[in-house]
Amino acid sequence: MNPETFLDALSGIALTPDAIQVLPDARAYRDCLLARIAAAERRIVIVALYLQQDEAGQAVLDALYRAKAARPALDITVVVDWFRARRGLLGAGRQPGNAAWYQAQRQLQGLDVPIYGVPVQTRELFGVLHLKGSIIDDCVLYTGASLNNVYLHHFDRYRLDRYHVFQSPALADAMAGLVQRLLHPVATPRLDLPEPPATGSLRSDIRRLRARLRRLVYEAVPSRPGQGMRVVPLLGVGRGNTLNRTVCALLAVAQQRIVICTPYFNPPRAVMREIDQALARGVEVELIVGDRTANDFYIAPGEPFSASGALPYLYEDNLRAFARRRHVCLASGQLQIRIWNDPGHTFHAKGMWVDQRYSLLTGNNLNPRGFNLDLENGLLIDDPQQQWLAPREAELAALRRFAPAIGSADELGVKADHPKPVRKLLRRLRYSRLEPLIKRVL
Structure with a gap:
C-alpha cells in the first residue's frame, strides 16, 4: 500500500476546528486539568507515565479524591507505568516509589480511586507504558507530560511539552474504551491497594498482556478523508x-x-x-x-x-x-x-x-x-x-x-x-x- 492510500485508509473521527484548543504552557495545562477534574460529571481517566509524590502530584490526587467525595457515582480510573511507580527517582538511591504513597493516600481518604500499574514488559528497560491522553467526560487532554512539579510548572522550573484539548465524545469514548480493554485482572494490578504482587509472579501474565497489546486498536468512528478535518x-x-x-x-x-x-x-x-x-x-x-x-x-x-x-x-x-x-x-x-x-x-x-x-x-x-x-x-x-x-x-x-x-x-x-x-x-x-x-x- 502506498503512503497516500495508507493515510487515507486510517479510521478517523470528524472534527470542527473549534473542537481543538492548544494550551500555551504547562501552567495553563495544570489549571485546565484541575478545573476539568473538579467539574467532571461521569468519568475521569488519567493516563500518565507517572503520578509523582510531590506538591503537583498531591494537588492532582487531592482533586481526584475531592471529585469522588462530591459525586460518589463518578467513575475514576488512573493508569500509570507499573515499574515507574514501584521505584524511586533515578540516581536518588533506594526509595519505596510512588506506590507506597498511593496506598497511604487511599487509607487516609477512605475512598475508592483506583490506580492501576501497567507493566508493558517483564523489565522496565525493555518497555514502559508511554500512552498519553486523559479523558474527562467528553473531553480529551492530550500531552506528553507526566504529573509532577516540573511538568506542571508548580514552582519556578518547567518542562516544556505540547498541550491540546479535544472536545469530542467519539474521541473520548475511543480512548477511554482502549484503556478499559488494556486493563487485566492479573497483569495490571492495583497500586493503591496494600501488598501489590511482586513483578516476578506476574511474568507469564505480562508476556500474555504484551501479546494482547499488539492486537489492540482504537475503535474509532470512521470519517472519509477529504471531507473536512x-x-x-x-x-x-x-x-x-x-x-x-x-x-x-x-x-x-x-x-x-x-x-x-x-x-x-x-x-x-x-x-x-x-x-x-x-x-x-x-x-x-x-x-x-x-x-x-x-x-x-x-x-x-x-x-x-x-x-x-x-x-x-x-x-x-x-x-x-x-x-x-x-x-x-x-x-x-x-x-x-x-x-x-x-x-x-x-x-x-x-x-x-x-x-x-x-x-x-x-x-x-x-x-x-x-x-x-x-x-x-x-x-x-x-x-x-x-x-x-x-x-x-x-x-x-x-x-x-x-x-x-x-x-x-x-x-x-x-x-x-x-x-x-x-x-x-x-x-x-x-x-x-x-x-x-x-x-x-x-
Whole structure:
C-alpha cells in the first residue's frame, strides 16, 4: 500500500476546528486539568507515565479524591507505568516509589480511586507504558507530560511539552474504551491497594498482556478523508505497528515541509531514511531539538555524576553527526536545525508537522525505543482544507521562541569538550561495542 492510500485508509473521527484548543504552557495545562477534574460529571481517566509524590502530584490526587467525595457515582480510573511507580527517582538511591504513597493516600481518604500499574514488559528497560491522553467526560487532554512539579510548572522550573484539548465524545469514548480493554485482572494490578504482587509472579501474565497489546486498536468512528478535518487515534507497540507506519508514511508524502520535534535525537533507521529521501525530493526539513542542558537527564558540573548523565551528550553527538553528513542541505537552508534552550528549564515536546495538512501529536520520542519497545500512542490531525492553520502555526511559533537555528555542526561543539566522566563512559561503550545496543533502548 502506498503512503497516500495508507493515510487515507486510517479510521478517523470528524472534527470542527473549534473542537481543538492548544494550551500555551504547562501552567495553563495544570489549571485546565484541575478545573476539568473538579467539574467532571461521569468519568475521569488519567493516563500518565507517572503520578509523582510531590506538591503537583498531591494537588492532582487531592482533586481526584475531592471529585469522588462530591459525586460518589463518578467513575475514576488512573493508569500509570507499573515499574515507574514501584521505584524511586533515578540516581536518588533506594526509595519505596510512588506506590507506597498511593496506598497511604487511599487509607487516609477512605475512598475508592483506583490506580492501576501497567507493566508493558517483564523489565522496565525493555518497555514502559508511554500512552498519553486523559479523558474527562467528553473531553480529551492530550500531552506528553507526566504529573509532577516540573511538568506542571508548580514552582519556578518547567518542562516544556505540547498541550491540546479535544472536545469530542467519539474521541473520548475511543480512548477511554482502549484503556478499559488494556486493563487485566492479573497483569495490571492495583497500586493503591496494600501488598501489590511482586513483578516476578506476574511474568507469564505480562508476556500474555504484551501479546494482547499488539492486537489492540482504537475503535474509532470512521470519517472519509477529504471531507473536512478529522483526528485519527493511533496505537503502537512493537515493530511495524500502526503508529510507526503512520510516522513513516507522513514523511514519505511530504512535498513542501516537514517539522520534527523531539527532546532526544536518536532517530530509528526508518525515520532517518525517510528524512534523507525527503531532502532528496527537495522538501524543507526543520528539526527542533532540546539543548543538552535542557535535557531532563542533564547533570550540571559539580553535581554527583551518574551514568544517565551521559545521555544528553550522546544525543548531542548523534545530532552533530547528522548535521555534518548533511552539511550541504544545512548550508543551503533546506535543512534547519533549531536548538531549544530556556536556561533553567527543560524540553520534552514531541511531534511532527507535514506540509499544511498533517499534525501529529504523540509522546513517542521518534527513537528506537519508542518504535520497538514502549507502548505508545498518537493523535493525527488531518486537515485537508487547511481550516486549522492559525492555531497550528501559533504553536510552532511558540516552540521556536527559545530555539534559534544553528548554521553548522560546529556550533554543537566537539566531543573533546565533554566532561571527563562523560568522555570516559562513552569511550567504554564504543570500545565494548555496546553503543549500538544502548541506542536501541534509549
